[in-house]
Amino acid sequence: MKQFSVLFFVMFCLSLSAQNVTLDYYLPDGISYNPDIPKPSEVIGHEVGEWHVTHDKLVFYMQQLAASSDRMTIENRGETFEGRPVLLLTVTSPKNHQNIENIRQQHIALSDGEAGLNTSDMPIVVYQGFSIHGNEASGANASLAYAYYLAAAQGSEIDATLENTVILLDPSFNPDGLQRFAYWANTNRSENLNPDSNEREYHEVWPGGRTNHYWFDMNRDWLPVQLPESRARIATFHKWLPNILTDHHEMGTNSTFFFQPGEPTRVNPLTPKANQELTKEIATYHAKALDKIGSLYYSEENYDDYYYGKGSTFPDVNGSIGILFEQGSSRGHIQESENGTLTFPFTIRNQFTTALSTVEAAKNMRTKILNYQQKFYSDMRAEGSRSRTKAIIFGDSKDASKTWHLAEILNRHKIKFHELASDATISGKTYKKGYSYVVPMNQKNPRLINAMFEKRTTFQDSLFYDISAWTFPLAFNVDYANVSSLSNAGPEVVDFKALMGEVSKKSNYAYLFEWHEYYTPKALNKILEKGLRAKTAKSPFTLEGKQYDYGTIMVPVQNQKLNPNDLYDFLTDVAQESKIKITAVSTGLTQGIDLGSNDFDPIKKQKVAILVGDGVRSYDAGEIWHLFDTRYDMKITKIDTRYFNTADLSKYTDIILPSGWGDKILNKEGAEKIKKWVKDGGTVIGYRNTAKWFEKNEFLKLEMKKDTLVAKNIAFDQKSDFTGAQVTGGAIFEAKLDRSHPINFGYKNNRIAMFRNTNIYLKPEKNSYDNPIQYTNDPLLSGYISEENEELIKNSVPFKAKRMGNGRVILFTDNTNFRAFWYGTNKLLMNAIFFGQMM
Secondary structure, eight states: OHHHHHHHHHHHHHHHHHHSOOGGGTSOTTOOBOTTSOOHHHHHSSOBTTBOOOHHHHHHHHHHHHHHOTTEEEEEEEEOTTSOEEEEEEEOOHHHHHTHHHHHHHHHHHHHTOTTOOGGGSOEEEEEEEOSSTTOTHHHHHHHHHHHHHHHBOSHHHHHHHHHEEEEEESOSOHHHHHHHHHHHHHTOOSSOOOOTTSGGGSOOTTOSSSOTTOOOGGGOTTTOOSHHHHHHHHHHHHHOOSEEEEEEEEOTTOOEEESOOOGGGBOTTSOHHHHHHHHHHHHHHHHHHHHHTOOOBOSSSOOBOOTTSTTTGGGGTTSEEEEEEEEOOSSSEEOOTTSOEEHHHHHHHHHHHHHHHHHHHHHTHHHHHHHHHHHHHHHHHHHHHOSOOEEEEEOTTOHHHHHHHHHHHHHTTOOOEEESSOEEETTEEEOTTSEEEEESSSSOHHHHHHHHOOOOOOSOSOOSSOSOOOHHHHTTOEEEEESOSTTEEEEOOSOOOOOOEEOSOOSSEEEEOSOSTTHHHHHHHHHHTTOOOEEESSOEEETTEEEOTTOEEEESTTOSSOHHHHHHHHHHHHHHHTOEEEEESOOOOEESOTTSTTEEEOOOOOEEEEESTTBOHHHHHHHHHIIIIISOOOEEEEETTTGGGSOOTTOSEEEEOSBOGGGSOOHHHHHHHHHHHHTTOEEEEETTHHHHHHHTTSOOOOBOOOOOOOOSOOGGGHHHHHHTTOOOSEEEEEEEOTTSGGGTTOOSSEEEEEEOOOOOBOOOSSGGGOSEEEEEEEEEESOOOHHHHHHHTTOBSEEEEEETTEEEEEESSOTTGGGTOGGGHHHHHHHHHHGGGO
16 A cells, blocks of 8 residues: 555656646757747646647747747748648848848859859758648647747847848648647646546547548658648748758657667668768757756667658758757657666657757858868769760650649759750650650759669668669659750749640540549549549540550540530539540441440549558558548548448449558448448459458458568577568569450550569469459569569469459459559559559
């Protein structure tokens, strides 16, 4: 009983201290503060760390702070999917604010190679961002105290810092995720804080607050730039080219605090050695600051600097220094850990402390870091001028939209590119004017271009924190080639305009459009939603001098619900919205299958559902939801695993099962329910780990290729490296296509690049026509795979389609919708939706 009383008293004191922390707990000692600057509690109604700040309160405080201080300006750079502002505060001395645009232009001139620039007189630019994962909330909450310090601190030290530094303060990288998590943590907070790790407060419901609205991990989007929050921050990055960019995260509760540099052997080869040396020198400032407050930390472990799509690594290929901070997370307000009871205020203080140590390092290393950036871009110009490859040409002669979206990424990264002067054939591939672009290598940052376009298959280390390959032309499934001259380059694209669609003319017979263009599923869906009839061609044909490929869509004029004039007007709107070209024809007589042939299959209006909730991988589900909702304007019903067994499935034509975790996806009752629905005519489409669920529940008979690897001469402390080397964390592989199969309609080449991050290898079917997508005998295009898995993937198949009763079971072992930028395989899912019953 006495032990219980002591324990209760200790917990009570911890709870009390966590609630009674004041702003002074975070702020450095011996500094006075301007009383005219409002403290966070005076605006948001609670102390920093007492509650989890909601994004609306965070915004309100930052607005009040900027209005009260001549050191700060605030701007809204855009909106999230849920309509929240993406804020940026620019913090520097009042004198610098009066000349801020000249300072920015001079800073950019440093990277442009202007002569006569003196770095000793220039401020250093530091971009500090917080909580890109919304449930890693100590960062965004620390930004409250940090912004107050920058606005209110007085004395020669802060004056010198602001005189020599421009701070770009991004208080919440992920507004939607932060709001979601704050709601969870606050609604489960007890007045008597409870550190028991079993407490509900520390166990979020699916999908959690880590991700944005569509469940994307936004810390993977710095290079692809597919999300509105990313586009805002990338615009700021290229507008300023900051010298240092910090990214404040959290990790497991039993960890301490991490700061970069990371694993020395896992640095991308395109990152200069000097970058890592400067990162290590900056790290001494973090160590000193954390030593002062008694916080444990570590460096050069666990995390790496390889994938340029992360916030701490993207700057490294742009002449900047990216720094990752990872704080052990309380996941709420107070929680037990191996390092003692971890309070939310304690996690906030570590983030605040390293934000301060960053600007101290920036101030003291200012000239050295500015000179590094200047030299980086000088080296880049020399590198570009002596490159044997003078340009990269890329395009798809059948798909202008997909090509345009790759060019859009280049445009967002301020990479120059040109129109194609005229049609060209290079290495057997046709590049069509208006459907292709030329990227010269002799420009400001050719290394960024290499980071996007190169294929790499050899590595110093076999472990990766994230994916090992992201080659953009492969992701987009466009043709590309390195060329030794700029003879194919037309004018530089300066005014990058959106594509336009059109209908060639009015017809009284039929309209045709090939299935190649990226947005054809959007067009077809609009046509079917209107109640119009459409058919797809199962064979190629030629009509009125034009060749039409597999999958061509025909919309007949007669016997439609719209008269010919209204049909023309409607299809014109569809073409413009979908950025496609629709051809009017006046006869059904062709070379090949005629338009009245039975080889034109009718297409039914589709109604699609997707399984979400516990047991489903939220990233995969979110990518599909985003694809349907934002790219193709198609409704998709999200059915949660909690109530799936009671849902009426009869209204759906297709149900998608994203990757998940075994029996947690659905129980036996749910499996039988889907099976009956399929037999009645539905199409179920499974992804990745669903393969095992399909096999266990007898949807498919799958023969899997498995390795027999046994550890020999591997010491215990090498176990994690041994097993980690067998992980295929994300690489790109070549598969051959049977273009006549409906799953491959819309692909002009007989080869495709597939992204893979599983070790599920399926043996091919005996009949070749049942293997419409099959990995080649030498499939690795870019990225890392172990020797053992490389043998297993050869000639395996990533796709299966089988009849079950009147319905279909379709399986993809690979993610065709990866992180919203894998445009090249999005069409595979759409083919499964619209043409599944033909398979």
